[in-house]
Amino acid sequence: MTPLGAKLRKMRADRGIALKDMAKALNVSSAYLSALEHGKRGKPTWFMVQRIIAYFNVIWDEAEEIQRLAEISDPRITIDTAGLPPQATELTNRLAAEIANLAPEDMTALKDEIIRRALRKKA
CATH class of the missing domain: 1.10.260.40 (lambda repressor-like DNA-binding domains)
Structure with missing residues (x-):
């Protein structure tokens, strides 16, 4: 959903x-x-x-x-990491491979951390 x-x-x-x-x-x-x-x-x-x-x-x-x-509700998202550091490709591939194994509270924590870090970088 x-x-x-x-x-x-x-x-x-x-x-x-x-x-x-x-x-x-x-x-x-x-x-x-x-x-x-x-x-x-x-x-x-x-x-x-x-x-x-x-x-x-x-x-x-x-x-x-x-x-x-x-x-934010596209269930089939594609992430283009071309031109980004190798860590971006690893991160997206690990997430793709493991997302089904994460508990909802872990997904929320990861999402919140990404938002927090992205906002910190903008400031």
Whole structure:
């Protein structure tokens, strides 16, 4: 499941909306919406994200969160390390090989550490 998929599923559950009803309102198939929630489809288009925001009738912070989650919800990411130090290639290959073996809390810790270090470098 992607971050966007988890958010959509929670929003539907909180509002008591069936997947088939939301799919019909968005003019997409239930299969597509299910695949989007489960991370079996790539990130949705900007237009689809806007339709989702309108469907849930959210504004401001929640709309921005949905857009942010859509941006980070591509389940099949490619990382180009050409021209970067050898450590970048090793890091991405190790992550690709081991990500399925990591516990969710370890993934969160690694993600937070990468963000922390990236922000430190920008400052």
